[in-house]
Amino acid sequence: MVDYSTKAPGVYIEEITPAGPIAGSGTSTPALIGTVAATVPAEKLGIPVPITNWTGYTSQFGDFAANLNLPYAVRGFFENGGGFAYVVPIKDLTGLPAALDQLTRRPDVSLVALPGVVDPAVQATVISHCEAMGDRFAILDGAPDATPLKTDGALQKQRAGLLSKNGFAGLYWPWIVIPDPQAAAGTTATLTKPPSGHIAGIMARSDNQRGVHKAPANEPVRGAIDLAYPLNNLEQDQLNTKNINALRAFPGQPPLVWGARTLTDGTPWRYVNVRRLFSYVEDSVLAGLRWAVFEPNNTGLWKGLERSITEFLTRVWQSGALFGRTAAEAFYVKIDEELNPPATRALGEVVVEIGMAPTRPAEYVVVRIGIWDGGASVNER
Structure with missing residues (x-):
């Protein structure tokens, strides 16, 4: 950290390294x-x-x-x-x-x-x-x-x-x-x-x-x-x-x-x-959020965590892993004072809640077939 007491009064610029995006973890080893x-x-x-x-x-x-x-x-x-x-x-x-x-x-x-x-x-x-x-x-x-x-x-x-x-x-x-x-x-x-x-x-x-x-x-x-x-x-x-x-x-x-x-x-x-999808997401989030450990537990940290997780889950949704026409239908990320009251923060904890709607396999493909007489529907057998 720069010791500004040795410098002249003025405005100084410092570059910081923001939290990067969460990278997907490996799944096939x-x-x-x-x-x-x-x-x-x-x-x-x-x-x-x-x-x-x-x-x-x-x-x-x-x-x-x-x-x-x-x-x-x-x-x-x-x-x-x-x-x-x-x-x-x-x-x-x-x-x-x-x-x-x-x-x-x-x-x-x-x-x-x-x-x-x-x-x-x-x-x-x-x-x-x-x-x-x-x-x-x-x-x-x-x-x-x-x-x-x-x-x-x-x-x-x-x-x-x-x-x-x-x-x-x-x-x-x-x-x-x-x-x-x-x-x-x-x-x-x-x-x-x-x-x-x-x-x-x-x-x-x-x-x-x-x-x-x-x-x-x-x-x-x-x-x-x-x-x-x-x-x-x-x-x-x-x-x-x-x-x-x-x-x-x-x-x-x-x-x-x-x-x-x-x-x-x-x-x-x-x-x-x-x-296996949930294991993948959990591993990826755990690895991708290590930057947050020991950071000041304030609303700035909460917003950073929310942004990182939301960006990652948006990519997961776009890949077809989550069900929903929009990202809001596919998942949610919650980190607020309700989850993190003063008693929780006093313990050094920050709690994030994530909900996801996974896509499930089409295990049964049902085809309804019948005789069509040219009307509005088929005559099922």
């Missing part, structure tokens, strides 16, 4: 946890390693192995449009708590998967981690099951133990059939593998092409040539009501992700894109 082919020193187990391509993975962790799931998941992530991931090697599931602890130190992680692990108790631990962090989404593999509709079957029992209060997880089923990358040339050997790594790549691809507000569904699973269980419509009717996201194979098309629900019974957080 997964942490893929599992066992690798290479021998990893004990001190490096559970440590997230940044990987940007398949070659980067093999150079550190070895190649494919039929008894492993992680390498196929990593390859599937990059095949489906992913560009950056953390690979977290563990010796076995006893190393999961330490791995999750290390992930709390990687704030850019937004997706977490444990490819091939279908134990609901273990998966619940991953969900709890995502809920505690508040900005992560767990991509879970459904249990292989030849009778997926039976209440005492592996898939239904698994789902029953995985309800997430605020929708921080999605369960995907069935497993996918992929070409065996180690098969001899000219052969058509295949492997059945869990889809979670491929789903993480699809989310990254959808985020980059359309935005996090678009449901990562009706998207092809690149690298998959078939599904371990060919669902029909009646079966998916029942699975969808249990919020199990199906992968489907329709005639003439590659396998598609055909579900976009989270593991919650509550309507507000039913859809994957709504949960």
